[in-house]
Amino acid sequence: MTAPHAEQTDSPPDWTDADDWTPEALALLRTLRAPHRRGRAKQVLFLLYCVVLVLVIWGGVPSLGLFLQAKMGADYTAHGGRLLAALPSGIAAVSLATFLVVLRDALWRGPVVPPRASIDWLLIHPVRPRPVLRPWFWLSCGLAAFPGLVTAVGAMVALGLMVKVGLAAAFGWCLVGCLCVPLLATSAAVWVERSDRAARWVRRLSGPVLLAVLGLAAQCGLAIAGDRVGWLERGELWSGPWGWAGITALAPTRASVPGAWAAAALLLIGTLGALVLADRAASTVPLDRLRERARTAAGVLAALRTVELRSARLAVSSAAGAKPRHRLRLPAPRSAWLVIPWRDATALLRAPARLGRAVLLTGPALLAAVPAHTSRGPAGWLATGVAVVFGYLAVAQLLEPARVEADDLRRSSWSPYRITGLMLRHAVVPVLLGGLIAVLAALGVELAGGGPAVWLAPVLVPALVAAGLVNACRGVPRRDLIVSPLGGAGGGAGGGLGPLVFAAWYAAGPAVAVVVLAAPLSDAVRTDSNAACVPVAGLALALAGVLGYWAWDRAGKLRAAN
Structure with missing residues (x-):
């Protein structure tokens, strides 16, 4: 009676070559999946055809035209x-x-x-993983x-x-x-x-x-x-x-x-x-x-x-x-109005990569402003718009607590503030840290020979933070905009403006900031004088107030929708 008991308690032996059914299992799966594979192959071929067609139209034909023009002189x-x-x-x-x-x-x-x-079903059987x-x-x-x-x-x-x-x-x-x-x-x-x-x-x-x-x-x-x-x-x-x-x-x-x-x-x-x-x-x-x-x-x-x-x-x-292995802590605040900034600063200390990305993205923002200093017209506006976009991406790294709060409003149940005021309080740390990063960057550019226009960088930070709050409070994605009546005749999704309308809704905050600031900021950077920078600074602060009110309104609608 002991031998069977011992056989039952011993661990089962490893499967051997005699138990290897890998070729047979893969052959059976290929047979069973043949119709699906044919359909998938048609999809892949169609996708490849579309990619090649786009490359030929947008790359091959213009390149051929350039070579023909080169032959003609x-x-x-x-x-x-x-x-x-x-x-x-x-x-x-x-x-x-x-x-x-x-x-x-x-x-x-x-x-x-x-x-x-293949992972949940096939590889748990005695099948060699290599094939x-x-x-x-x-x-x-x-x-x-x-x-x-x-x-x-x-x-x-x-x-x-x-x-x-x-x-x-x-x-x-x-x-x-x-x-x-x-x-x-x-x-x-x-x-x-x-x-x-x-x-x-x-x-x-x-x-x-x-x-x-x-x-x-x-x-x-x-x-x-x-x-x-x-x-x-x-x-x-x-x-x-x-x-x-x-x-x-x-x-x-x-x-x-x-x-x-x-x-x-x-x-x-x-x-x-x-x-x-x-x-x-x-x-x-x-x-x-x-x-x-x-x-x-x-x-x-x-x-x-x-x-x-x-x-x-x-x-x-x-x-x-x-x-993170180590959780850094800040001293608890003694004033109630410091609780939200204290939580946001603690969240950044526990995710220092966000602060690092904010610093890194400031560099491309400054580099994009270099061609704006020497360009005028649409080229200067484009360069300035790219600089504003990178500046927004930099401060957006500091707004994750606001986005987390807006994802699930139940998280804010601990707070005595309404969601509208809570969102505005989440802007304190991003404005302070973003302003500090911008001041240090502007100081470095000025020491390298920059003019007064570099000091517009910290002035733009409140507007960019407010634009980030607008995006944080947008709520559930409006997928209906993709197939809205603006998307084409009869509301179809093919070939219409629906995706552009959705993109405009999705990036409404930074889009407004770029549209409003690109032209006047480009002129101020090109002129590089105190007289040209003062109106732009006033416009940026006014835009910060407008976008802040928009974020406050969106947060209220977010609460009403839930």
């Missing part, structure tokens, strides 16, 4: 010098940004993400390589027109970097997906890498303006795969760097080696991690289909973010 080589000056740091910035985006994507989704049915997971890795590689191929074609056209390089040579050299960089990033993303240590390193290095990307972008702008630093560019070009791609792109031009064949060999050999290692590692991703990521990806896709953009963003941030 048009000269585009006047821009060749600036293009060659921008390539070293510009390619390094784009390549490094590609690594950052792909590796950050691997924190919540990853290159190996099979459907939930199931490998195709999804190579699918991610193909999707990553397609934009690189398109970029290589665009680079070939630009070099052929502006630098008079042979099209075959330009395409071949550019293709090396344009394919190897995304494939290297995708291969590295597999290790981020399967390793907690690699994921922690990506989170730690995301901020410094983003700073490096912004610095390279600024250097690219300075190089176009004629201020180049040769030794720094050479160091960047040989610093890693992001720089080797620039060396290969410059190889067929008169600005070629010695060692182009070595850079190309390093890229090709490194990419092939990384693909082989990633192919082997793709089947070792833990099942529980695959299941979690597949559910997150499905939730994000569902939120995007229903135009729940904030839900999608929250799902991504909750899956990709790391839990």
